[in-house]
Amino acid sequence: MRPGRRRWLARAGALGAVGLLSACASLTASQTRALLAQPPTDLPARVEWAQVPFFPQELNQCGPAALATALGAVGVPIAPEVLGTAVFVPAREGSLQIEMLAAPRRHGHIATRIRPDLIALLREVAAGQAPVVLLNLGLSIQPLWHYAVVVGYDLPAGEILLRSGTVQREVMPLSTFEHTWSRSSQWAFVVLPPDRLPAQADEAAVTEARIAFERVAPAPQAALAYRTAWQRWPDSLLLGLGLGNTLYAAGELTEAEAAYARVAQRHDSAPAWHNLARVRLERRDLTGAHTAAEAAVRRAQVEPTWRDAADAVWREVQQARQGATARPRP
Structure with a gap:
């Protein structure tokens, strides 16, 4: 590489x-x-x-x-x-x-x-x-x-x-x-350690090293590594997605949602919108999930590798919304 x-x-x-x-x-x-x-x-x-x-x-x-x-x-x-x-x-x-x-x-x-x-x-x-x-x-x-x-x-x-x-x-x-x-x-x-960066940090090298670290490290440690780097390069799509993914893997859904939302809004990225829709769906925020899934489908038109995933999460969100509407009120 x-x-x-x-x-x-x-x-x-x-x-x-x-x-x-x-x-x-x-x-x-x-x-x-x-x-x-x-x-x-x-x-x-x-x-x-x-x-x-x-x-x-x-x-x-x-x-x-x-x-x-x-x-x-x-x-x-x-x-x-x-x-x-x-x-x-x-x-x-x-x-x-x-x-x-x-x-x-x-x-x-x-x-x-x-x-x-x-x-x-x-x-x-x-x-x-x-x-x-x-x-x-x-x-x-x-x-x-x-x-x-x-x-x-x-x-x-x-x-x-x-x-x-x-x-x-x-x-x-x-x-x-x-x-x-x-x-x-x-x-x-x-x-x-994961909470420190080289003095002459290069964004590409730091990102590459953290992606490799994520593959073997416990999710909280990997999240710490991504958070440290993202504070240095807040405009990085990969670091933001990595932080969201590792926070999600660690069970920190609120923080994961915040990371995905920030990346999605800043980069208008199909994978970020897709992941945001998924975490909101898991948290039963169906309105927010609908908004994110809709954006994922839209962005997938220009990021076609994400088209199938975006369509799938869209269908899941619509099914969840229909199920919620069909439930009788107590």
């Missing part, structure tokens, strides 16, 4: 390649040169999160170790061995990116892709995050993929600080880091 979604492997044994790259890194590290020449005034000059845990990686286990580090940074104590079966693919001798993004959901947290940009990465660190990055510590023709966790940086010194491999505090020149990171299309993510 996104350019960085290619499945690269993270292999062990790559740490010795850093020194080989230092000499040529400055030739291509344009983001580092621009950053050090004129650092953003709102970006602290130095940051280091010494409290972030460290798990020395064992053979072929840099993925689980990096993920355990990122989860530990947000208060989820877990050993790499526990994560190994979830993210490590023995046949590939590494961890695929899709597994790395999926694993935190099973522990009540959300892995969100961050912008592929050095300043954006450092802003996440300055905000207290410990981003997981995918580096190629080899060469383009002979890649050595490796996951590490960023725990700080020093702009005056031109350095970035990592939890990496068997090194608890690896100090790497920013130019070298950019060079090795760029070969993964600057792929990185942060792990956060």
